[in-house]
Amino acid sequence: MTPTITAFAASPDRGRGLARDMRVRWALEEVGQAYEVRLLSFAEMKEPAHLARQPFGQIPTYEEGDLVLFETGAIVLHIAEGHAGLLPVEPGARARAIAWMFAAVNSVEPVGLEREACFFLERDKSWYAERMAMLAGRIRDRLGLLSRHLGQADWLDGAFSAGDLMMAGVLFRLKPTGLVAEFANLAAYLGRAAERAAFQRAFAAQMAVFTAGQSGGR
Amino acid sequence: MTPTITAFAASPDRGRGLARDMRVRWALEEVGQAYEVRLLSFAEMKEPAHLARQPFGQIPTYEEGDLVLFETGAIVLHIAEGHAGLLPVEPGARARAIAWMFAAVNSVEPVGLEREACFFLERDKSWYAERMAMLAGRIRDRLGLLSRHLGQADWLDGAFSAGDLMMAGVLFRLKPTGLVAEFANLAAYLGRAAERAAFQRAFAAQMAVFTAGQSGGR
Structure with a gap:
């Protein structure tokens, strides 16, 4: 179907x-x-x-x-x-891939959504520039921890999985902010994802x- | 184990x-x-x-x-x-319960996290009161749609599931804002969840x- x-x-x-x-x-x-x-x-x-x-x-x-x-x-x-x-067969690896799916939408995407809300809804406010700088800092903190975890690995936990698909989807949406490019391994990770057929x-x-x-x- | x-x-x-x-x-x-x-x-x-x-x-x-x-x-x-x-056996109902788990952490929790960030990190800023009011509005919008979906049902989709557990967990954290209480059916839903042994x-x-x-x- x-x-x-x-x-x-x-x-x-x-x-x-x-x-x-x-x-x-x-x-x-x-x-x-x-x-x-x-x-x-x-x-x-x-x-x-x-x-x-x-x-x-x-x-x-x-x-x-x-x-x-x-x-x-x-x-x-x-x-x-x-x-x-898209998911490993081994139960433990499967559960960890699902953890990365949740991490993408719950630990990384929210700071990006907060920046988008500021960008679209607070652009005419006196505080816009100061808040955008604060939000860049919060996104950088999260991306720094993600970058620390990834290290020199190709994917977040072994082979490419739905966890990488969701995380790369979130990072792809953050890419226009320029913040992903500050972390060379995350930029390369996103590049690998985007090169997939x-x-x-x-x-x-x-x-x-x-x-x-x-x-x-x- | x-x-x-x-x-x-x-x-x-x-x-x-x-x-x-x-x-x-x-x-x-x-x-x-x-x-x-x-x-x-x-x-x-x-x-x-x-x-x-x-x-x-x-x-x-x-x-x-x-x-x-x-x-x-x-x-x-x-x-x-x-x-x-915690999950229905029927595959369709199971998939829908999982959708509510993701909705809890990706469609409802982020607006609450944004309010918490403002509360903890922007309290000494000139814009604090105005932003807190804006954020209450955003939370209210999301809760209004959740309330509309729930209607007079006991749980989000049939019997109590992990989807309700995650959503009630998110609403419980929002409860101190007073915003959940504005929606009688959501307040009752959270009450039912909190009464569970x-x-x-x-x-x-x-x-x-x-x-x-x-x-x-x-």
Whole structure:
């Protein structure tokens, strides 16, 4: 059964792959699972039909027959559990890979989200510059600890896993801040992730939505 | 094998159950699994021995033989996978319960963390009051959508699950802000969660650490 995901009809990132459907597309490409995409306007995301699928009115969602899921971590984990290649078979290594999935969305992404909130919602405030500097410091603290853990390894815990996919997805979204580049091993880690054929296919697919939207709008 | 978790030797919440070991204690109590606790000072949490277990220098961790895990979501999921009672058996319902675990830590907790960061780190800033009001608004938006989803149901998706445990854990930490009480059904939901015998045992266990620390310090 071909799953259907939702994505922005007009992504605010202009095809830079920063929207969260990218992580789900990437996971589906890693395991070789074809998928359909339903594009939503910002207005449609707040309508009852979408809120029934995604209670917080966001994208992506994942539909597979009667199953409807939200939260990129949960969707990627569901994909990883249903296909080989994204989670180790050994139970301990599998549990640690899942720990990195949670670490991506709970220990690293929140400081990035806080910076995004400041960037979008507090730009006209007197405190904007001072807070952006404070937030850069908080992001740097987290990235420093992540960099310390990674060391010279290729991936966070053995072979590439859904934990790396989620962490690289979070770092990819942080990349435009310039803060990832301050840690050479994290920049190289993100580079390795983005060089994967599955990442490239996912990136091209989300870019195609933006390009089609551009030409359609002319 | 009896697992060992880590917790604060001196919790900054003074035994109010807001520290994240509470979620893990609660999950272990729900499934009837005995556990040991190793208490850590703030200094010990930043030492290499602990960073090897928890790369971000936080609590709790979970050790079970050779397996070392961090991130409350991953630990609770590991406990739920190894015991009956915290995840539905039906695959679709199981995946949805996991989606609520991720929603707790990625869609609701971050706005609370942002408020905590402001409370602890920006209290002496000129913008403190204005930002605290903005953040209350952001938390209210998220809680409003959660309340809308919950409606008159007892739990988020059918029977009580690890998804409810994680969400109630996040809401419990938000409770002192007074914002949860603005949504009658969320306040009742949290009340139902806190009345569970397993929650009460977990709460008493973490309180005992605080009480012992107090008497030991006199």
